[in-house]
Amino acid sequence: MKNAFIIGKRVIIQLKGDKRFLALSLIAPLIIIYLLKIVFDIITPELDMPMNEFMPVPIEMPTLATPKFILPVSAFIVHFLSFVLCAILLVQERTRGTLERMLINGYKKTSIIMGYTIGYFGLATLQAILVITEEIYLFKFDFATSTIVILFFVIWLLAIVSVMLGIFISTFARHEGHVFPFIPLIILPSVFLTGVLADPEKLPTWANWLGHLFPLRYANNILTTLTKPEFHYSEFTGDFLILIGYALGLLLLASRTLKESD
Amino acid sequence: MSNSVEINGLNKSYGKLSVLKDVNLNVPEGAIYGLIGPNGAGKTTLIKALVGALKYDSGKISVLNLDPIKNKWDLRRQIGYMPQTPSLYGDLTAFQNISFFGKAHGIKNLEEETNKILAFTELSDRKNDLVRNFSGGMQKRVSLACTLIHKPKIIFLDEPTAAVDPQLKQRTWALFKKLSESGVTIFVSTHLMDEAMLCDKVTILRQGEVLLVDTPHNILVKGKTKITVNRNGTKTELISGSSASALASELKKFGLDKEIQDITFTQDNIENIILDIVDKKK
Numbered sequence A: 001m002k003n004a005f006i007i008g009k010r011v012i013i014q015l016k017g018d019k020r021f022l023a024l025s026l027i028a029p030l031i032i033i034y035l036l037k038i039v040f041d042i043i044t045p046e047l048d049m050p051m052n053e054f055m056p057v058p059i060e061m062p063t064l065a066t067p068k069f070i071l072p073v074s075a076f077i078v079h080f081l082s083f084v085l086c087a088i089l090l091v092q093e094r095t096r097g098t099l100e101r102m103l104i105n106g107y108k109k110t111s112i113i114m115g116y117t118i119g120y121f122g123l124a125t126l127q128a129i130l131v132i133t134e135e136i137y138l139f140k141f142d143f144a145t146s147t148i149v150i151l152f153f154v155i156w157l158l159a160i161v162s163v164m165l166g167i168f169i170s171t172f173a174r175h176e177g178h179v180f181p182f183i184p185l186i187i188l189p190s191v192f193l194t195g196v197l198a199d200p201e202k203l204p205t206w207a208n209w210l211g212h213l214f215p216l217r218y219a220n221n222i223l224t225t226l227t228k229p230e231f232h233y234s235e236f237t238g239d240f241l242i243l244i245g246y247a248l249g250l251l252l253l254a255s256r257t258l259k260e261s262d
Numbered sequence B: 001m002s003n004s005v006e007i008n009g010l011n012k013s014y015g016k017l018s019v020l021k022d023v024n025l026n027v028p029e030g031a032i033y034g035l036i037g038p039n040g041a042g043k044t045t046l047i048k049a050l051v052g053a054l055k056y057d058s059g060k061i062s063v064l065n066l067d068p069i070k071n072k073w074d075l076r077r078q079i080g081y082m083p084q085t086p087s088l089y090g091d092l093t094a095f096q097n098i099s100f101f102g103k104a105h106g107i108k109n110l111e112e113e114t115n116k117i118l119a120f121t122e123l124s125d126r127k128n129d130l131v132r133n134f135s136g137g138m139q140k141r142v143s144l145a146c147t148l149i150h151k152p153k154i155i156f157l158d159e160p161t162a163a164v165d166p167q168l169k170q171r172t173w174a175l176f177k178k179l180s181e182s183g184v185t186i187f188v189s190t191h192l193m194d195e196a197m198l199c200d201k202v203t204i205l206r207q208g209e210v211l212l213v214d215t216p217h218n219i220l221v222k223g224k225t226k227i228t229v230n231r232n233g234t235k236t237e238l239i240s241g242s243s244a245s246a247l248a249s250e251l252k253k254f255g256l257d258k259e260i261q262d263i264t265f266t267q268d269n270i271e272n273i274i275l276d277i278v279d280k281k282k
Ligand SMILES: Nc1ncnc2c1ncn2[C@@H]1O[C@H](COP(=O)(O)OP(=O)(O)OP(=O)(O)O)[C@@H](O)[C@H]1O
Pocket: A262, B014, B017, B019, B037, B038, B039, B040, B041, B042, B043, B044, B045, B046, B084, B191
């Protein structure tokens, strides 16, 4: 565990040293959300027209409906970025030989995985805070403080799960290029099956079930609940537990699949 | 004296490609042991097997009487490994790289030890610079420092002097000598045949096969010596074996002739002898 913190600290020093990368990974989601906002500004009036079947937002509440759509999208952005960034950085450790060197110097696989998670902890926290602040400001969301806290916690937990997923995927990649096939494999189905675009409960049963494989699904379940006018915490404790379980499961899986030797 | 490394009947193949073929060798404790072979000989593969970074097909390896795979955590505390590629964090300084790898070993006075090793590898004045701005030779030295930080009993160095200029190469070997004198066993691979002279013992590897295990002196003796005898300005050349007895018997032919003014011996250098061995056994 001490070693995990040592590795985490090293990752943080590296992240802090790379100002451009840091700025990009914090600002990119903000820009995307801003783009979303200007697109929404032209779409929302159209929602007043009856029978617009293409919009995932329920037509009966045109303006107030935005959180239901915006929140899953922002969750998706954080999920995607953390996943890809972490996977690529860890693959770099493999190709540059530092992973092997860490292992031979006595760092254990679980320490490395936890270390990376700790390293990204700060970045994920910052990302979650910035994204939520921007959304509340841009879309003038009117949430209770407790809702905002939960909101933050979901996005943050999702970022951690994404980091774990990135680590897990990286164990199958011999070089950076190998990460890319996983993007359509994991990220795109997430868009369709987990509630970013449409309510997954209305999909065919098999697709609905498939959606349960992706962590974004549980994050979105919570987010959707939060946007309901009235909800009870018990409605999403299950989803929270699953997300935490997901993170732990990935930690175990990744420490099995991380190859120590050729 | 006991052996630090013992390899018996080691085999490794990648698919149909047999990379190590029945390799046997013993490294005496405290020796500078050279693993010499051309590109693709299997040097890196063999070193990785020794440090437990590679699963081999059959055979037995013992390093400091431990199995590199079964006892890896015990072993890793006691060995140092310098990979062929620098394997450093370019976005960290030399100091940060060395202390990061040192921390895994829970070294006391890490800062002091890191500074000591920086001085030993002649890096003190650049210790706070990012490694990515270092020249190739300097990166090799940082990599060496990372290998030595925890004072291992045995170090495995994979081509530490490849692409290093002659002066630095000499200084690097001087460091190896110092380490060896302090009791560290050094297992070093190289494709530079002349470095064989600097080792206590060498193994010549080609296409996964051990061609020869011997001391550099005995290898030199396998070469030829050109003897040039100058008798009153007339030079006669003969080619002889390099052993002392072979040279003596050649010279006997001349007796102790008063007219002989000087005799020159030109010995094959070790590079040519090894190249010969590598070529002949094809
Ligand atoms: N992961 C791998 N998969 C397939 N073949 C491999 C792998 N690693 C090494 N080889 C093969 O094993 C042989 C020996 O490689 P190795 O890297 O051990 O040689 P080397 O003596 O270190 O060469 P060099 O001097 O170029 O570093 C080569 O033919 C190489 O192609």
